[in-house]
Amino acid sequence: GAVVSQHPSRVICKSGTSVKIECRSLDFQATTMFWYRQFPKQSLMLMATSNEGSKATYEQGVEKDKFLINHASLTLSTLTVTSAHPEDSSFYICSARGSGRQGATEAFFGQGTRLTVV
Amino acid sequence: DAKTTQPPSMDCAEGRAANLPCNHSTISGNEYVYWYRQIHSQGPQYIIHGLKNNETNEMASLIITEDRKSSTLILPHATLRDTAVYYCIVRVTDSWGKLQFGAGTQVVVTP
Numbered sequence: 001g002a003v004v005s006q007h008p009s010r011v012i013c014k015s016g017t018s019v020k021i022e023c024r025s026l027d028f029q030a031t032t033m034f035w036y037r038q039f040p041k042q043s044l045m046l047m048a049t050s051n052e053g054s055k056a057t058y059e060q061g062v063e064k065d066k067f068l069i070n071h072a073s074l075t076l077s078t079l080t081v082t083s084a085h086p087e088d089s090s091f092y093i094c095s096a097r098g099s100g101r102q103g104a105t106e107a108f109f110g111q112g113t114r115l116t117v118v
Numbered sequence: 119d120a121k122t123t124q125p126p127s128m129d130c131a132e133g134r135a136a137n138l139p140c141n142h143s144t145i146s147g148n149e150y151v152y153w154y155r156q157i158h159s160q161g162p163q164y165i166i167h168g169l170k171n172n173e174t175n176e177m178a179s180l181i182i183t184e185d186r187k188s189s190t191l192i193l194p195h196a197t198l199r200d201t202a203v204y205y206c207i208v209r210v211t212d213s214w215g216k217l218q219f220g221a222g223t224q225v226v227v228t229p
Contacts, residue, residue: 006161034216043205044162044219093161095217107217109154109161 002028004096006110013084013117021079021113023094029074030096034107035067038091050077084117091115122206127224130200136193138223140206143187150209151182152217153191155202162205162219165191196227 003026013019023033031052036044048069049057056069066088068080077096081088091114095107123141130136142151150169154162166173166180168189173180179192193200205222 004161036219043221044156044217046216046218049216091159095161106152106164106167108164112159112161114159 002026002096002106002108004030004094004108004110006094006113008113009111010114011116013115015085015117016083018080018082019084019115021081021092021094021115023077023079023096023110025075025096025108028096030077031074032097033071033077034095034097035069035077035079036093036095038093038112044093047079081115084115086117089115089117122208122220124204124206124220124223126221127226130193130196130225130227132198132227132229133195136196136200136225136227138191138193138204138206138225139188140191141188142206142208145186145208151180151186151189152207152209153178153180154205154207154217154219155200156205156222157199157202165204167209196225198227198229201225201227 005024005026007022011019033050035047037047038044046059047062050069050071052071052074058064066082071077091112093112095109150167152167153165156162166175166178168180168182170182182189203222203224205219207217
């Protein structure tokens, strides 16, 4: 399957600082990428849909000014957590749409980024 | 979008087949059933998907009932590395691959 790479895999930052997470599609072009957040013992929650060359679409309840998404190329999307607070500590996961059989698409996921805000 | 219902957990003996059920009684005719799994502290991994026919690949088999209201993921010979949370997802109707995850089934494979 297609490969999606996230960087960094782990990051610890101080409260009030900003953190950038990168998501790259390594062997295919991804016009659309998705960002998820997962708190301990919970399922993945979709945060936003990132479209190459246009503004991201955020899910209800997700602050777009706090979670900045940039999708400047067909292989890279970034999520910046601005003015991070301890409650932003979570597992952030990106996915990119791959290609499947006609009428279906598969989403391939990065390995996730564990963010800890202290 | 159709919602899914899965048992919260199940145990399986190593080497045996694991049969994971999923109910999706409100599925629409053009919605696919997808299965992903998530090993602890990793991103989800695609397993298989189908519309109405049974499907098989190198990882698993997917059996969808004729009325499409339920499906079963079969891991033919479970190994310890198959311990993970398994998610049954009905794909949203846009074609962009956006997925809504439920609680999934925690599968523990024991020796």
